[in-house]
Amino acid sequence: MQLSSDKFKKRCAQRRISLGDVLKQAGVSRTAYYSLIRKESVLPKSILRIASHLSISPVALLDNDDAKIKQIRRLQAKANVISSKYPECDRDVIFRTLLNLEKPPVERLRRALIRARQPTIHK
Amino acid sequence: MHDNLPFTNKELVFLKELTRQKVEFIVIGLSAAALQGAPMVTQDVDLWFRDIDNSGIKKALKKVGGTWIPSLALNPPMFEGDHVQYFDIVLTVHGIGDFDAEKANTVDVPLGGFSVKVLRLDRIIASKTCLNREKDRMVLPALKSAAKALIAKKPRGAKREKRRSTP
Numbered sequence: 001m002q003l004s005s006d007k008f009k010k011r012c013a014q015r016r017i018s019l020g021d022v023l024k025q026a027g028v029s030r031t032a033y034y035s036l037i038r039k040e041s042v043l044p045k046s047i048l049r050i051a052s053h054l055s056i057s058p059v060a061l062l063d064n065d066d067a068k069i070k071q072i073r074r075l076q077a078k079a080n081v082i083s084s085k086y087p088e089c090d091r092d093v094i095f096r097t098l099l100n101l102e103k104p105p106v107e108r109l110r111r112a113l114i115r116a117r118q119p120t121i122h123k
Numbered sequence: 124m125h126d127n128l129p130f131t132n133k134e135l136v137f138l139k140e141l142t143r144q145k146v147e148f149i150v151i152g153l154s155a156a157a158l159q160g161a162p163m164v165t166q167d168v169d170l171w172f173r174d175i176d177n178s179g180i181k182k183a184l185k186k187v188g189g190t191w192i193p194s195l196a197l198n199p200p201m202f203e204g205d206h207v208q209y210f211d212i213v214l215t216v217h218g219i220g221d222f223d224a225e226k227a228n229t230v231d232v233p234l235g236g237f238s239v240k241v242l243r244l245d246r247i248i249a250s251k252t253c254l255n256r257e258k259d260r261m262v263l264p265a266l267k268s269a270a271k272a273l274i275a276k277k278p279r280g281a282k283r284e285k286r287r288s289t290p
Contacts, residue, residue, distance in 0.1 A: 082275040086268075093268035096162035101276060105158045105232045106130065112157035113129040113209060115164040 001041045001048065001058055008037075075099055130168075133187045133206030139237045140186045144179025148172045149229055151216060151242045151250075153262065158232045158241050161269035163262065171213040171242075173222045175200065218253025219246050244270045 012019050023033055041048060043058050051058040079095035086094075100108045141148060150158060153165035172180065181191050189204030202210050219225055229240040242250075248266050251259040 078275075079272075082272055085275065086271045089268035089271045090264060093162060093265045094272040097160045097269040097272035098276065100157075100160040100162055101273075104235075106135070106234050108160060109154055109157050109168070110130045112154065112163050112165045113168075116166045117129065 001043045002039065003036050003042055005037050071102070072099075075102070129209060134168075134209060135234055137183055137187045137189065137207055137210070138234065138239055140183035141179065142237050142239065144177075144182050146172065146177045146179040146183065147174065147222070147226075149222070149225065149240045149242050150232075151213060151247065153247075155241045156244055156247050156266055156269065159230065159244050159269075160273060161244065161266060163265065163269075167211040168209045169211045169213045171216055171222065173226075175212065175214060216250055218250040244273060 008022075009019060012022055019033075020030075023030060036042060047058050047061060051061055075095060075098045078098055079091055082094050082098075083089055083091035100111075103111075149155075149171045150168060151171045152167075152169035153161075153163040154168040157163045157165060184191055184202060184204070184207060187204065187206040189202050189207035192201045192203050194200040199214060200212050202208075202212065216225070219228075225242060225246060226240065228243045228246045230243055231238040232241045244266065248263065248270060251263055251266065
């Protein structure tokens with residue numbers, strides 16, 4: 001899990017911006033950048049050992065917040081379209097239904113049962 | 124692994140065994156709505172059996188260490204046991220057709236290696252509209268909104284085919 005200076009440069013070239021400008025705009029010093037590039041792995045060794053033990057890529061252990069945010073935004077936009085088509089409907093219910101549809105059926109049912117058994121829900 | 128969570132392996136084993144025993148049943152009520160994606164809250168999973176005397180029910184119960192409690196006076200039959208605690212037996216459903224008629228109004232919902240018949244959302248709404256109890260009136264607006272979301276989510280040109288399986 002080493003950072004690739006070639007990939008950095010390639011991305012910069014694609015965006016027609018110099019590496020120095022990217023670092024400046026990102027607020028990362030050249031010293032910090034070259035320190036990262038020289039590292040054998042940017043991930044802690046313990047993570048690499050766990051991933052190796054599980055025979056998976058360390059990337060599989062990382063949460064991809066970007067993907068989650070994109071998914072939610074997509075569903076929110078869809079909920080907006082549906083609720084504008086059916087103004088009598090509750091937009092929040094529509095959104096939560098769309099969210100549920102992204103999960104397997106048994107997970108949908110499990111959530112319904114868990115919520116019913118939360119004591120605070122009846123207060 | 125999931126022993127503290129509701130509806131884990133044993134509950135699924137029970138449903139799978141019911142289907143393996145060819146027991147005809149339909150999941151109804153709010154659990155059926157939840158399985159289809161409606162964001163509902165429910166205490167139980169209502170199972171509507173075509174024939175309550177089907178011996179396969181007791182065989183499935185035995186598989187998960189459950190017990191059949193026969194009906195007595197006004198008390199309907201029920202299941203007893205840790206792994207069947209979420210299931211309620213339903214003998215009659217008001218406001219819609221009989222079991223054979225409503226079987227055509229179900230969707231097959233996959234539960235990992237097998238599927239169960241689940242009453243379609245519009246039929247759940249029809250039943251609750253007819254019953255019109257306070258608890259039904261409380262959930263009807265949410266059920267109707269969820270139904271609209273399901274309709275809108277379906278791809279165009281997939282009307283009858285998609286009705287038979289969950290999204």
